Amino acid sequence: MxxxxxxxxxxxxxxxxxxxxxxxxxxxxxxxxxxxxxxxxxxxxxxxxxxxxxxxxxxxxxxxxxxxxxxxxxxxxxxxxxxQQAPAVPSDLGWQHLACYVDDLDSAIARAEEAGAASVGPPRPLPGPEAGARNRFAYLRTPWGSTLELLTYPDPQPYERDTRRRRWRP
Structure with a gap:
């Protein structure tokens, strides 16, 4: 199984x-x-x-x-x-964020902010093995303080040269 x-x-x-x-x-x-x-x-x-x-x-x-x-x-x-404690932040132990793939990062950030999320910082390029000209991510806090990551990686990523296996994406 x-x-x-x-x-x-x-x-x-x-x-x-x-x-x-x-x-x-x-x-x-x-x-x-x-x-x-x-x-x-x-x-x-x-x-x-x-x-x-x-x-x-x-x-x-x-x-x-x-x-x-x-x-x-x-x-x-x-x-x-x-x-009941405050939500985990990325430096805490345990499951610490929800990441959602989006096609248009800037629109998705704006929509999340309109719904009550707060951006932690501006969108940034995905690093190292995930890099690509248009591959970016941003962290936000939900209205109750949990961490939400929005990311997009439409361009090939460097790790793809070294393995046949690909990360799952919608």
Whole structure:
């Protein structure tokens, strides 16, 4: 049995509806379904704590699955309870950013900013093995502070000279 690829990415957000609106507006995401509707929750207790490895008292308030136009889904979780910390930044341990391939980086940045994201800095050339005349990326912060990378690499990349394997892109 071989791994086929990423099915979805889970993101804990402070407000499910606000995060949904951001991903719909910024990345053309669509709501697929609610696994846990706010009016049916919250889920908590010993079973939830053991199943998810969350601290005692953590409550799942709402869960929603989004679909991007291409690629994996985004599963949004809203929790209440102890020990909620600020979102990870790239220097923290663990999963630390979501990267989305776009055709027009400047338009995608503008759209994300209109949806409430804040650019960390201007777009930059992709480095080293990813370099190419039009290959660029930019980091942004979502309205709740998570890191979003937007990137494009329409030109051949130097690593392609050394291997037949190519990175996946939509």
């Amino acid at each position: 071989a791994t086929r690829g990423i099915d979805h990415i889970g993101v804990t957000v402070p407000d499910l509806d606000t995060a949904t609106a951001f991903f719909v507006s910024a990345l053309d995401a669509e709501v697929l379904y609610d696994t846990l509707r706010r009016e049916d929750g919250p889920n908590g207790g010993e079973d939830t704590e053991r199943r998810l490895g969350v601290p005692e008292g953590a409550l799942q308030v709402a869960i929603r699955m989004l679909a991007l136009p291409n690629g994996p889904g985004i599963e949004l979780f809203e929790f209440a309870g102890p020990r």
